Amino acid sequence: MSDDGEGGRKNLRMPEEDEVFATVTNMLGANRVTVRCADGKERTARIPGKMQKRIWIREDDVVLVEPWDWQDEKADITWRYEKSDADQLRREGHIQ
Template sequence: MGIKKQEQARQDQINQEISRIKLPRGREVIGIVEQRLGGSRMYVRCLDGKKRICRIPGRMKRKLWVRENDIVIVEPWEYDNEKGDILLKYRPTQVEWLKHNGKLKGIEEAEEF
């Protein structure tokens, strides 16, 4: 495969990633990871104004590597609203798309402080 075709295939893959961005549904909220606590737990500041202790579920521990300042989707627990599960980590291209379309306004305002 030539260089031109490789570049075109890479651009097509990026465009597909951006077109299939998962947005929060129902009780899910977008958040930013503030601090890793260990044991697959971390503090996440959510768009609804709450700071939650979130964990990565066991089925995703090896697949999902989360660092500080990553944008994630959090599902709060039904019986304890101060805790939640991390469902998805957005990639950098997806974060740019979310910012461009105004989905991360709450996080951008909080980062100014």
């Protein structure tokens, strides 16, 4: 294992202009979850088909969501952070 001099800091995927950080608060079933977004809104987010069997999403996971532009209370999940990556985002002040 090599240390890059910053205590193991990794370059993480950051939100693009239409994405926000969110935390999963409730599993609803049927590939849907409730998320609390960094912009203060609570949305129903959809787990897209390409993530369903490959990436397991659980409560308290930190994810990136892309809110729907035609229906603001819904969103699509675009990325899930590992626990260590979420801890790094908290340390760097990107999320609470």
